[in-house]
Amino acid sequence: MGDLWTIEDSRKLYQIEGWGHPYFDINEEGHVTVAPRGDGYKIDLFHLVESLKKRDIHLPLLIRFSDILADRLHRLHQCMYNAIDRYGYQNVYRGVYPIKCNQHRQLVEALVKYGKQYHFGLEVGSKPELMIALATLDVDKTGETLLICNGYKDEDYLETALLAQQVGHNLIVVIEQINELFTILKLSDKYDLKPQLGVRAKLQTKGTGHWGNSTGEKAKFGLTIPEIVMVVEHLRQEGKLDCLKLLHFHIGSQISSIAVIKDAIREASQIYVQLYTMGAGMKYLDVGGGLAVDYDGSKTNFYASKNYNMQNYANDIVAAVRDACDAKDVPHPILISESGRAIAAHHSVLIFNVVNSNNPLLNIPISKPEKAHPVLRNLWETYHSIDETNYQEMYHDAIQFKEEAISLFNFGYLTLAERAQAEQLYWACCQKIYLITQNESYVSDDLNDLQDLMTSTYYINLSVFQSAPDTWAIDQLFPILPIHRLNEKPTVKAILADLTCDSDGKIDKFIDLLDVKHALELHPLELNGSPPEERKFKPYYLGMFLVGAYQEIMGNLHNLFGDINVVHIESNGDSYNIKHVVKGDTVTDVLKYVEYSPEDLMEKMRCLAEMAISERKIEIEHSQRLLKNYERNLRSYTYLR
């Protein structure tokens, strides 16, 4: 059976076409490939990882492919341009990147560079993000590149933003809270400037999924319709209604259903038209984020997927805004979107290795219990009687005998060795039954527990809290698969347990076409050919894909596992450059985060060693070895080598 497995089987099993096209595929060697430009040029991911290891860049590792960013930008703009052409829309599209999605410098700088040809701008939601955007976004003399200021704003934020309008940025301050208006008006008078303003509307259209509450009256951000009317009237009284130029809404991230997007755009278009007719200087309609990523490749409105493509999204926005404006003779606005996830997700791949496994399907040693307690003999007989016709009944018998054995032990009638024998026999029964069920087309629900019991645990060199926090926090699904051995049948089903001492530090939900799988198909770990005492597992690398949005910045230092190594790969014709290497945290770095001084720690260890030497508890050579190890560990990566 193993010989019959092909890379086509792996493609289907891991749904790679669904979520990975056109960037990820599998080659004849059974390795995952990356096509960073979405064309015929492919990088073998396994060979890339091996070559990075030779350069002392170890796992876990995040690889960012900046060409993928460029390609995502290109596709988004192309879809918007197509829709504008198709519907005879009389204005342009000017996208912005919401920095919150991933603020890392190399990524933001790459987007600014690649986005220049499209007048692609930035969106910020806080003061630190504003500082990044003001200094990173080039001032575009045509004024077509936008800097959109969202989020809660204090006077410092507003003053900086308004003054930055004077240095040439086409910056629009979006009012999210009514009190921001009064501060803006005060500052405009103080500096005698005409601010460019927007309002963020709380739409009635309900989002879906995890971020569904970003809309409606109870939404955290934005103004209700009465508040928007109040802003209009106040600006009118102040003679500044022409400053109100933009309407913004955001109904949440990862909107999986196109119907929700259509409803929202219809409602927002009407608000825009009304603001225009009330005399505001309306010029821009900003549809926020929400353009989803198909993490499971199912093309459905499941939360990890989306039932539309980028072109459908662009068409629906352009057509709805055009229709609403034409109906009331309102000029078509400049369209803005703030897509983060759909631009950044694909470009980062997280690679980590498996360090060990607990595989219940490895042979369980059992022997015939001679002259043993009847319960052990019953378990032995159960084990021998199991076949295709009776496995369900035998499973219940095995459970009953195991429970009997534990209760006998608790009352002192079985020894520890006998209890061990009972448990081994029970596991052997489970294993035998499980193997039978693998060939059955239908297995009754009472054997569900058995499926869980027989699932292996693969221990991974990673902290999910640091590198994939959404898998823990909001049950987000990311495609995960081995990046090699994909021409071999994966015969083990496993969950992944990370390095942290936290039972939540695991991944036990995986993408599946119909629903969510609770175990991932993996290959058995292989031992190298060294003598038994030196045997180690051969490297087994897994990749978690589409992790470029939100994961890095939300990661935390649980158990003091720090930032991981990051490399930036840029293609160069038919080869690639390692453009940047950002080394992950050392133990010293993470200790400093929590206020320890590595020098003080080292000195305390030295004193401890001296005391032990004087009390003759340790030899000088051993104490030196201990201190050297301590020092080396302080300089090392926080993950396993």
Ligand SMILES: Cc1ncc(COP(=O)(O)O)c(C=O)c1O
């Ligand atoms: C105001 C705003 N704009 C844009 C985005 C980006 O959304 P997405 O990543 O779904 O494109 C967000 C994220 O939630 C947001 O809050």
